[in-house]
Amino acid sequence: MRELTGLSLEEMQDFVRELGLPAFRAKQLCQAVQKGMDFEEMSMLPSSLRQSLQEYAVAQPVSVLQVHTSAVDDTVKFLFALRDGNCVEGVLMHYHYGYSLCISTQVGCRMGCRFCASTLEGCVRNLTHGEMIGEVVCANRYLGEKGRVGHIVLMGAGEPLDNFDEVIQFLRLVNREESCGVGLRHISLSTCGLVENMYRLADMDLPVTLSLSLHAPNDAVRRTIMPVANRYSMADVLDACRYYVKKTGRRVIFEYALIGGVNDSESHARELAGRLRGLQCHVNLIPLNEVRERNLKGVSEETVRRFLKTLEDLHISATRRREMGDDIAGACGQLRRQVLNSTER
Numbered sequence: 381m382r383e384l385t386g387l388s389l390e391e392m393q394d395f396v397r398e399l400g401l402p403a404f405r406a407k408q409l410c411q412a413v414q415k416g417m418d419f420e421e422m423s424m425l426p427s428s429l430r431q432s433l434q435e436y437a438v439a440q441p442v443s444v445l446q447v448h449t450s451a452v453d454d455t456v457k458f459l460f461a462l463r464d465g466n467c468v469e470g471v472l473m474h475y476h477y478g479y480s481l482c483i484s485t486q487v488g489c490r491m492g493c494r495f496c497a498s499t500l501e502g503c504v505r506n507l508t509h510g511e512m513i514g515e516v517v518c519a520n521r522y523l524g525e526k527g528r529v530g531h532i533v534l535m536g537a538g539e540p541l542d543n544f545d546e547v548i549q550f551l552r553l554v555n556r557e558e559s560c561g562v563g564l565r566h567i568s569l570s571t572c573g574l575v576e577n578m579y580r581l582a583d584m585d586l587p588v589t590l591s592l593s594l595h596a597p598n599d600a601v602r603r604t605i606m607p608v609a610n611r612y613s614m615a616d617v618l619d620a621c622r623y624y625v626k627k628t629g630r631r632v633i634f635e636y637a638l639i640g641g642v643n644d645s646e647s648h649a650r651e652l653a654g655r656l657r658g659l660q661c662h663v664n665l666i667p668l669n670e671v672r673e674r675n676l677k678g679v680s681e682e683t684v685r686r687f688l689k690t691l692e693d694l695h696i697s698a699t700r701r702r703e704m705g706d707d708i709a710g711a712c713g714q715l716r717r718q719v720l721n722s723t724e725r
Contacts, residue, residue, distance in 0.1 A: 382437040384413045385517055386510025386549070389558040399436065401429070410558040413439055416521030438463065442514030444522065456522070460515055462487070466504055468537055470515050472522070472529070479523065480531035483515045485547055486538025491572050492607040493593070495637055495668060495676055498537040507538070509549035516560045532562050535570040535591065541577035551586050564588050570635065575612045578620040582627040590624050591633040591664075592617065596643050597651035605642065605676075614655065622659060631660040638684060639668050640677035649690035656696055663691055663698035 382395060392406040405425075412422045418439045419430045433439075445467055446459035454474035461467050468484035489496070490503035520528050532554065534540045540547045551567065554560045570591040571578065581590070594617075596602035602609035621632045634656065638644045656663070665688055668678040684700055691698040 383441045383508060383510030383514075384409060384437050384439050385441060385513040386508060386553065388553055388556060392558075395437070399432075407558070414517060414520075414559065416440065416517050440514060440517070441508070441511045442518055444518050447522070458515075458518065458522075460484075460518060462507075462511060468507065468515070470519065470536055472519050475531075478530040479519075479527055480533060481516060481519045481529045482533040482536050483512055484536035484538050485512060485534055485540045485543050489538050490542065491539050493572060493595075494605045495595070495639060503538070503542075506543040506546055509546045509553060512546070512550040513554060513559060516554065516562070520560070529560065530562060531566045531568075533568045533570070533591075535568065539572055539574065540569050541571045541574040541581065544577050544580065548581075548584060548586075551588060568633065572606060572608045573612050573617040573620075574608070575616050575620045578617075579623060582620075582624040587628055587630060589630055589633060590621070590628075591635055592621060593637075594634045594652075595637050595639075597648045597655060601643050601648070605639065618655065618659065621661070625660045631662055634661055634663045635666060636663055637666045637668050638679045638687060640679045640683075642676070644679050644683050644687060646686060646690050649687045650694065653691055653694035653696045657694075661697070663696060664701045665698060666701045 384392070384395075387395060387410075389406060389410055392410050393403060396403065396405045396409070408422075408424055412424070419425075419433050422430055422439075425433075441463055443461045444458055445461040448457040448459075450456070456472040458470040458472065459467055460470055466487045468487055470484060471482040473480045473482070484498075484507065486506050487504035488501050489499040492499050516529055516532065523529070534547065547569070551564065551569075554562050554567070555564050564587050568589040568591050569581070570593060572593045578590070581588075593606070594602075594614075595605060596609075596614075599609060599614050602614060624630075625632060636643075636652070652663070665684060667681075667684055668676060688698055688700055
């Protein structure tokens with residue numbers, strides 16, 4: 381079964397040609413699919429054709445299972461249903477520059493980071509690029525006349541570079557006019573540091589922003605919270621970041637979750653600044669979202685301010701990430717886990 385959300389206009393033209401349909405149907409299908417229509421809603425097509433198409437293709441591989449709207453801000457948390465019964469999450473955020481959608485790239489995750497809820501059940505499977513596009517289509521349909529998703533963050537459940545081929549296909553399609561039309565410079569891709577694929581991504585000539593989940597100033601600390609650090613040293617990861625900057629001309633964003641008693645001291649901040657000096661980068665400080673199943677603690681606002689000031693005093697570009705959707709389980713993996721636990725009960 382073909383996922384129509386994952387087809388370019390040229391591929392859609394090949395598809396309708398294989399079915400013996402006139403060429404103009406390709407553009408009609410692209411437009412209908414991007415509006416979030418399923419076959420029964422495509423009134424521009426004869427009913428017999430709609431029924432026939434269902435034998436060969438899936439118009440919408442993703443649907444909205446639940447919507448949770450924050451009472452604090454405009455953040456919306458989606459629980460997306462996949463056709464095989466699995467579910468993933470997405471978060472729609474409203475900024476002054478428009479709407480940004482955080483999407484998932486895998487069902488679960490196998491990276492095992494101790495501060496993340498997405499990885500607790502491991503990785504069930506990779507998402508297809510059509511399913512990733514489907515997340516964006518669902519969000520756009522939800523927005524309706526309010527607007528469209530203009531920025532995308534690959535920072536939901538899953539490690540994007542662990543699903544490399546499908547993610548690259550997603551990036552090559554999502555910015556096209558017949559698809560979601562989101563410019564690559566408005567897309568951020570987050571990785572925990574799969575070094576070989578960081579180099580591969582840099583060589584792809586795709587000007588997306590690379591975000592690295594760093595979360596530590598040295599290997600010793602990083603290994604206690606991120607299993608991937610046992611395979612790749614910080615030196616290797618930072619060398620890959622320097623290569624990415626050189627190849628793309630774009631600065632790297634370092635995500636740093638502040639964990640009480642683990643990586644939040646002034647000495648940690650000074651050591652981090654020393655490691656990053658001279659690298660075109662920005663540090664995004666994130667007060668930890670506590671995960672009930674993990675024995676990790678958050679930090680006080682004073683700790684965040686002190687850490688931030690130390691970095692700034694040492695001439696490292698840094699900000700405290702704006703917290704959004706706390707009242708709707710905004711962090712990746714939390715809502716899906718709540719649903720899984722409820723189902724088990």
